[in-house]
Amino acid sequence: MNDSVLDTIGSPLVQVYSPPGSTIAAKLESKNPAGSAKDRPALWMVEQAEREGVLSPDDRIVEPTSGNTGIGLALVAATKGYDLTIVMPSSKSPERRQIMRAYGADIDLVDGEISDAKNRADSLAQEGMVQLHQFENPANTEAHYRTTGPEILQQVGDRSIDALVAGVGTGGTISGVGRRLREAFPEMEIVAVEPEANAVLSTGESGEDAFQGMGPGFVSDNLELDLLDSVETVSIDAAEAECRRLAREEGLLVGQSSGASNVAARRVAARLATPELNCPPTPGTVAPNTDATAQADGGPNETHGEYDDCPLVVTVFPDSGERYMSTGMFDADVDA
Numbered sequence: 001m002n003d004s005v006l007d008t009i010g011s012p013l014v015q016v017y018s019p020p021g022s023t024i025a026a027k028l029e030s031k032n033p034a035g036s037a038k039d040r041p042a043l044w045m046v047e048q049a050e051r052e053g054v055l056s057p058d059d060r061i062v063e064p065t066s067g068n069t070g071i072g073l074a075l076v077a078a079t080k081g082y083d084l085t086i087v088m089p090s091s092k093s094p095e096r097r098q099i100m101r102a103y104g105a106d107i108d109l110v111d112g113e114i115s116d117a118k119n120r121a122d123s124l125a126q127e128g129m130v131q132l133h134q135f136e137n138p139a140n141t142e143a144h145y146r147t148t149g150p151e152i153l154q155q156v157g158d159r160s161i162d163a164l165v166a167g168v169g170t171g172g173t174i175s176g177v178g179r180r181l182r183e184a185f186p187e188m189e190i191v192a193v194e195p196e197a198n199a200v201l202s203t204g205e206s207g208e209d210a211f212q213g214m215g216p217g218f219v220s221d222n223l224e225l226d227l228l229d230s231v232e233t234v235s236i237d238a239a240e241a242e243c244r245r246l247a248r249e250e251g252l253l254v255g256q257s258s259g260a261s262n263v264a265a266r267r268v269a270a271r272l273a274t275p276e277l278n279c280p281p282t283p284g285t286v287a288p289n290t291d292a293t294a295q296a297d298g299g300p301n302e303t304h305g306e307y308d309d310c311p312l313v314v315t316v317f318p319d320s321g322e323r324y325m326s327t328g329m330f331d332a333d334v335d336a
């Protein structure tokens with residue numbers, strides 16, 4: 001039995017369909033208690049502020065967020081008894097607002113993008129609220145360095161990781177996980193994913209995109225650029241089509257940035273693949289030449305040794321498709 005819901009933060013790492021000769025594994029962050037990767041930084045930023053004495057029981061927390069950080073903070077604030085105001089762009093999905101309100105948070109909607117929400121939160125902080133500054137706060141990255149990264153290392157066991165592919169918002173996930181994994185695997189590639197229509201990292205130009213959570217339109221202080229080997233851009237249409245495929249073919253209901261991350265992970269895996277290796281291409285299957293006789297002869301162990309050599313790409317699925325129902329992206333009449 002856990003003392004607190006906050007002790008249940010953590011997520012599984014699950015193999016997804018991979019190009020022949022490779023393995024892709026996805027960290028299913030929707031399994032965290034408030035349903036996204038942001039439960040981790042929310043807890044770490046609040047506890048860091050408590051330790052530094054900038055946050056005390058009667059304070060009200062304020063944070064600009066496109067949603068998931070707000071939901072994570074709403075969970076932490078409810079658990080620890082803080083008041084919370086979330087400033088968010090009105091364009092983001094209503095599910096997010098409803099969830100934050102359900103946890104007892106107040107919502108302040110602004111027109112425009114996340115940069116407009118940041119300006120509004122800055123003025124509320126000047127009036128006395130405590131802002132956690134997820135784009136600059138090192139505790140955001142530290143949460144992933146101390147929790148997500150070590151969980152992945154433990155979950156891959158003896159296997160080496162060849163690449164990490166992750167979407168970028170604040171940069172906390174890719175920087176924290178990337179820094180920890182690269183300590184273990186110095187040759188590992190780190191590949192950032194951003195919206196094709198708002199490809200600030202690739203082009204230096206911001207633009208308008210329909211992704212929620214990924215692609216803030218500027219380079220966040222928490223993004224450790226020197227960790228990145230390359231950047232992949234993915235269109236919203238390709239990402240949403242991949243979300244539908246993941247749901248219908250693999251039983252994984254995930255959000256837009258997860259779909260984009262998997263599109264990019266498959267590109268990276270196809271590039272790193274060693275087709276002559278006997279890697280199971282789809283989850284739950286055995287490699288083609290692993291027949292019953294081979295298994296009876298102790299084949300699985302031997303074959304498993306072969307799987308271990310398959311290039312391994314780890315990606316992160318930050319949240320669930322349930323947070324995107326109102327966008328219509330899963331409607332039955334939308335083609336795969």
Ligand SMILES: Cc1ncc(COP(=O)(O)O)c(C=O)c1O
Pocket residue numbers: 036038067068069167168169170171172173174212213214255257258318319
């Ligand atoms: C759905 C979603 N995907 C990706 C990200 C990007 O994660 P990070 O801020 O750690 O870069 C976020 C961040 O809020 C998110 O909510």
